[in-house]
Amino acid sequence: MPGDIDHELIAKSLQGNEKAFRDLIGRHHGAAYAVIRGILGDSDEGEDVLQQVYIKIHRGLPSFRGEARFSTWVYQIARNEALNAAKRRRFETTPIEDVVLAAPETTSPERAYGQRELGERMEAAMARLDESHRLALELRYMGDRSYHEIAEMMQIPLGTVKTYIHRGKAQLKEILEREAAPGRPHEEGRAT
Amino acid sequence: MNSERIEAMLSAYAAGELTAAERAEVEAALARLPALRESLAAFTALEETLVSRREQVPPAEGFLRGVFAAARAAAPSPHPSRGRLRRWLDAATGVPAVATYACLATALAAFVYRDALASLIARLTAQRQMPSMPDASGVTDAIVAVAGGEMWVLAVVYAGVTALIVLSLSLVTMRFVREG
Numbered sequence: 001m002p003g004d005i006d007h008e009l010i011a012k013s014l015q016g017n018e019k020a021f022r023d024l025i026g027r028h029h030g031a032a033y034a035v036i037r038g039i040l041g042d043s044d045e046g047e048d049v050l051q052q053v054y055i056k057i058h059r060g061l062p063s064f065r066g067e068a069r070f071s072t073w074v075y076q077i078a079r080n081e082a083l084n085a086a087k088r089r090r091f092e093t094t095p096i097e098d099v100v101l102a103a104p105e106t107t108s109p110e111r112a113y114g115q116r117e118l119g120e121r122m123e124a125a126m127a128r129l130d131e132s133h134r135l136a137l138e139l140r141y142m143g144d145r146s147y148h149e150i151a152e153m154m155q156i157p158l159g160t161v162k163t164y165i166h167r168g169k170a171q172l173k174e175i176l177e178r179e180a181a182p183g184r185p186h187e188e189g190r191a192t
Numbered sequence: 193m194n195s196e197r198i199e200a201m202l203s204a205y206a207a208g209e210l211t212a213a214e215r216a217e218v219e220a221a222l223a224r225l226p227a228l229r230e231s232l233a234a235f236t237a238l239e240e241t242l243v244s245r246r247e248q249v250p251p252a253e254g255f256l257r258g259v260f261a262a263a264r265a266a267a268p269s270p271h272p273s274r275g276r277l278r279r280w281l282d283a284a285t286g287v288p289a290v291a292t293y294a295c296l297a298t299a300l301a302a303f304v305y306r307d308a309l310a311s312l313i314a315r316l317t318a319q320r321q322m323p324s325m326p327d328a329s330g331v332t333d334a335i336v337a338v339a340g341g342e343m344w345v346l347a348v349v350y351a352g353v354t355a356l357i358v359l360s361l362s363l364v365t366m367r368f369v370r371e372g
Contacts, residue, residue: 022256029252037248047250054259059266122241141242142249166200169242173234 006070013061021061025054028071031153032078034143038135039082040089042123049085053078075153079135125175133168140165202228206235292360295353310334 006027012020025032032053036046056077064073126134132154139145139153147165151158198221204210205218222228302309313334335349 018260021259022252025256025259026252029255030246030249033249042248047255051255051258054255055262058259058263119241119244122245137242138245142245144246166203169203169235169238170196170199173231173238176238177234 007066010061010064010066010070021058024070025057028074031071031139031143031145031149032074034138034141034145035075035078035135036082037142038138039079039086039131041127045085045089046082049081050078053081056081069152071149071153072155121176121179122172125172125179128175129168129171133164133171136161136164137168137172198228199231202232203235203239206232206239292357292364295356299353313337 006024009020009024009027013024033046033050036049036053040046040049053074057074060077064070126137129137135154136150139150140147145153147158147161150161154161201210201214201218201221205215210218222232310333314337
């Protein structure tokens with residue numbers, strides 16, 4: 001079981017085995033990065049936050065009691081660190097809402113789904129989703145987690161995870177289609 | 193199928209998450225309602241873009257180098273710079289240790305030269321013409337003799353030496369354990 005592998009790697013890491021810690025982090029790296037991206041969006045700051053998350057995990061590993069899954073613990077640390085960074089940023093830089101409104105405004109319908117442009121527009125569209133929908137989507141795709149794993153990490157029912165992901169994708173499709181349509185006003189604010 | 197269920201089914205179809213029966217249901221709906229194909233195309237493009245986000249995850253190794261560097265920086269050095277308290281503790285450990293070895297050496301010398309020591313003490317006490325002089329045939333008697341026959345002095349000396357030895361050996365042991 002994945003949890004058993006984690007526990008073995010944790011035990012070895014606590015004995016000072018650096019390779020075990022590398023393997024342990026390697027198993028959760030995508031998810032940790034996805035959580036941070038889900039909260040902070042596409043910013044250089046995310047990598048600094050991820051560094052802090054891993055330092056916290058390394059320091060906190062002796063106190064990890066295994067009452068929750070390691071993946072849940074990583075999720076909580078990553079989420080807290082990212083939220084703290086977002087709070088700091090709120091006082092220092094442009095709010096995320098303004099960044100979203102400043103995203104490219106026009107694209108011809110023919111090119112709307114071109115991968116590069118779609119990628120750029122995707123970032124702006126992702127930022128307009130509810131945080132829970134965005135986190136579930138990032139964990140599913142960027143973090144490559146199964147629905148069950150996402151449910152455990154976010155500590156929500158499996159059905160809720162499916163709803164978040166389906167609704168998140170439907171919202172993304174709607175936002176992207178609306179922005180690709182010529183002559184139609186852009187909706188301001190977040191999609192609901 | 194209502195519109196939300198159709199959307200959910202098309203999204204899951206594009207993601208390859210449906211059972212065979214559900215896929216057949218969607219394909220039947222697509223055959224019946226060609227307008228759904230445009231929506232499916234949009235979900236398929238969205239799925240590809242979302243999956244491609246995995247490529248944006250940077251390798252973990254770069255972050256781990258920083259983690260291990262931070263851990264090493266935070267770990268105590270094998271030869272730490274010693275604080276004032278630590279230096280005092282070391283001195284406190286060292287002084288009793290030296291005293292212990294000095295006591296043991298003195299005791300050994302007193303045992304080896306016990307006869308000569310006893311006669312020396314006897315001569316000294318005789319010169320002082322001390323009253324009720326006990327027979328100073330051994331170190332114990334000599335101490336009692338020097339103390340003027342007071343046995344409590346002997347008890348204090350032995351108790352002090354014993355306590356000093358026990359304390360010193362404990363401190364030395366602790367020091368070895370701590371540094372070992």
